[in-house]
Amino acid sequence: MFHLKRNPAYMSLYKLICIGFLYEVPDMDSLPVGLAGKGELYFNGGMSVLKVVDLKKSYRTGFFLTSTEVLKGVSFELEPGTITGFLGGNGAGKTTTMKCLLGLCFPDSGQIEYFGKPGMSSEVKSKIGFLPERPYFYDYLTGEEFLLFYGQLSTNLSRSALKSRISDLLKRVDLSHAKSRLLRGYSKGMLQKVGLAQALIHDPEFVILDEPMSGLDPDGRHSMAQLIEETARQGRSVFFSSHLLHDAQQLCKNLVILAGGQVVYEGATESFLLDMDSGIEVTCFSNGKLERHNFQNNEGVQNFLRTALNEGKVVQAVQPVRRSLEQAFVDKALRAGDRS
Amino acid sequence: MKSTLVISLNTFREIIRDRILYGLVVFAILLISVSMLLGQLSFAEQIRISMNLGLTAIHLGTVVLSVFVGSTLVTKEIDKKTIMTILARPISRTQFILGKALGLSLVNLVVMSGLSVVLAGVLYFLGADLKPIFLLALVGILLEGMLLLGITLLFSTFSTSIMVVTFTMGVFLIGHWLESMQFFAEKSETVSFIFFQQLISRVFPDLEVFNWRAHAVYSDRVSAEEITYAGLYAFGWFILTIVLTSLIMRKKDFA
Numbered sequence: 001m002f003h004l005k006r007n008p009a010y011m012s013l014y015k016l017i018c019i020g021f022l023y024e025v026p027d028m029d030s031l032p033v034g035l036a037g038k039g040e041l042y043f044n045g046g047m048s049v050l051k052v053v054d055l056k057k058s059y060r061t062g063f064f065l066t067s068t069e070v071l072k073g074v075s076f077e078l079e080p081g082t083i084t085g086f087l088g089g090n091g092a093g094k095t096t097t098m099k100c101l102l103g104l105c106f107p108d109s110g111q112i113e114y115f116g117k118p119g120m121s122s123e124v125k126s127k128i129g130f131l132p133e134r135p136y137f138y139d140y141l142t143g144e145e146f147l148l149f150y151g152q153l154s155t156n157l158s159r160s161a162l163k164s165r166i167s168d169l170l171k172r173v174d175l176s177h178a179k180s181r182l183l184r185g186y187s188k189g190m191l192q193k194v195g196l197a198q199a200l201i202h203d204p205e206f207v208i209l210d211e212p213m214s215g216l217d218p219d220g221r222h223s224m225a226q227l228i229e230e231t232a233r234q235g236r237s238v239f240f241s242s243h244l245l246h247d248a249q250q251l252c253k254n255l256v257i258l259a260g261g262q263v264v265y266e267g268a269t270e271s272f273l274l275d276m277d278s279g280i281e282v283t284c285f286s287n288g289k290l291e292r293h294n295f296q297n298n299e300g301v302q303n304f305l306r307t308a309l310n311e312g313k314v315v316q317a318v319q320p321v322r323r324s325l326e327q328a329f330v331d332k333a334l335r336a337g338d339r340s
Numbered sequence: 341m342k343s344t345l346v347i348s349l350n351t352f353r354e355i356i357r358d359r360i361l362y363g364l365v366v367f368a369i370l371l372i373s374v375s376m377l378l379g380q381l382s383f384a385e386q387i388r389i390s391m392n393l394g395l396t397a398i399h400l401g402t403v404v405l406s407v408f409v410g411s412t413l414v415t416k417e418i419d420k421k422t423i424m425t426i427l428a429r430p431i432s433r434t435q436f437i438l439g440k441a442l443g444l445s446l447v448n449l450v451v452m453s454g455l456s457v458v459l460a461g462v463l464y465f466l467g468a469d470l471k472p473i474f475l476l477a478l479v480g481i482l483l484e485g486m487l488l489l490g491i492t493l494l495f496s497t498f499s500t501s502i503m504v505v506t507f508t509m510g511v512f513l514i515g516h517w518l519e520s521m522q523f524f525a526e527k528s529e530t531v532s533f534i535f536f537q538q539l540i541s542r543v544f545p546d547l548e549v550f551n552w553r554a555h556a557v558y559s560d561r562v563s564a565e566e567i568t569y570a571g572l573y574a575f576g577w578f579i580l581t582i583v584l585t586s587l588i589m590r591k592k593d594f595a
Binding site: 150 | 343350420424425427429431591593594
């Protein structure tokens with residue numbers, strides 16, 4: 001004769017299933033990101049694309065689960081319709097910040113707001129495109145299948161409308177010829193391009209790119225830079241992390257620089273470089289020799305010019321000494337990182 | 341629901357395009373063929389031996405698929421970081437897990453159906469009179485595969501692929517030994533052994549609940565109550581493991 005209690009595990013199993021269904025677990029994906037950790041709900045009526053306030057995150061690592069604070073109160077804000085570079089040395093916390101922004105990591109505290117509203121809902125996710133660092137995609141899919149998969153996950157477009165969009169995107173990233181090839185046959189540059197296409201498949205308002213030019217040859221970097229510029233020209237906001245400062249200098253209107261888990265600069269790229277000006281250089285010709293003199297202020301330059309002209313020197317150029325972003329970055333970010 | 345379906349179809353495509361699956365299918369077909377040869381060793385029991393070995397081959401194939409392929413379903417996504425681009429989309433972690441589970445369950449169903457057709461063809465060739473109990477034995481295998489898949493997914497949220505396979509195979513072996521352990525515990529006077537038997541019988545699933553292979557071989561009857569219980573038992577465990585997997589996934593940092 002059969003009995004429901006034939007196996008003693010049955011009743012405990014039944015109870016556990018009931019607990020599983022009845023216990024209303026808060027959906028972490030629908031919670032405001034700030035609430036996912038210890039943070040508080042934070043409302044803001046601002047129109048920035050992204051606002052990050054006092055984001056903190058630590059990981060427990062090693063055998064004794066020692067806590068390592070990776071983000072020590074990161075705050076910044078992004079203007080709509082601009083390209084913002086996210087710079088920082090290795091281990092500065094760039095990727096952790098991006099993962100917190102995308103709900104892949106839960107911050108210990110702090111607030112993240114998208115489009116003036118707190119939280120990471122499905123609606124917000126559908127407005128964001130993301131390309132991860134060193135993208136490993138499903139290599140058993142062809143380029144077209146890959147984009148169709150992400151398109152079906154992100155939009156409600158019909159299959160035919162989606163296929164037409166995929167065709168346009170593949171044309172834009174110059175991969176139409178490889179649409180039927182498996183991704184395992186793609187080169188690094190092609191993977192980055194198809195990765196960018198998947199980030200744009202659902203026509204997002206805001207695109208987050210983690211090291212999009214890492215590992216690309218000069219031609220690939222140029223091509224990716226053009227695609228990023230084109231993306232921004234279409235009215236999208238782009239936030240990309242990079243350690244290739246030359247590319248960031250060319251592309252980004254604004255910069256957020258991270259060092260030791262803290263923001264050490266937030267503002268316009270031009271202002272950052274101006275702040276980092278290291279004086280004025282005067283070039284003159286005297287006794288058949290070319291001389292270069294550096295001055296820290298205008299007064300020094302004027303005094304020198306008066307004397308030089310009186311002495312019959314030929315002044316060839318007076319110009320500000322502007323360092324490259326690379327030099328400025330090393331000065332500001334890495335030194336700040338050392339102090340923290 | 342749409343996102344879950346999209347994930348499950350992609351998972352199905354991923355496994356179908358994997359060479360491991362074809363190796364497994366070839367192995368199972370070889371085993372079914374061997375069952376036909378071994379059956380010829382016995383004149384009277386030829387069909388029974390062939391059916392028994394054939395069903396065992398399908399059972400092993402389903403278990404290997406659920407445990408070995410299942411162990412890489414989530415861990416591979418985390419290791420290769422493909423999960424990041426997925427979870428950055430408007431899809432919840434629960435939908436992702438459900439999609440993965442449904443995708444592999446669909447592969448289980450397709451592979452098992454294919455192997456069953458091969459076995460049924462072999463048995464028909466040998467002149468067997470296939471009864472509904474044969475189909476029921478296959479349903480039992482499928483239910484066991486589903487339960488093991490749920491356990492595999494649960495382990496894969498906090499362990500590496502190798503450890504997941506080790507843990508789940510442990511559950512598989514214990515699950516089939518529970519009845520034998522109960523038998524020995526009833527004869528035993530050792531208090532600690534009886535306590536241990538009672539403890540593990542409450543923690544581990546009893547996988548013999550789904551074993552109707554002997555019933556199929558000897559054309560024994562299985563009561564409707566037993567079938568209902570087995571169905572509820574398998575779905576109960578599957579739902580429980582998926583709920584627990586989702587709870588763990590919801591709190592997981594993808595660092």
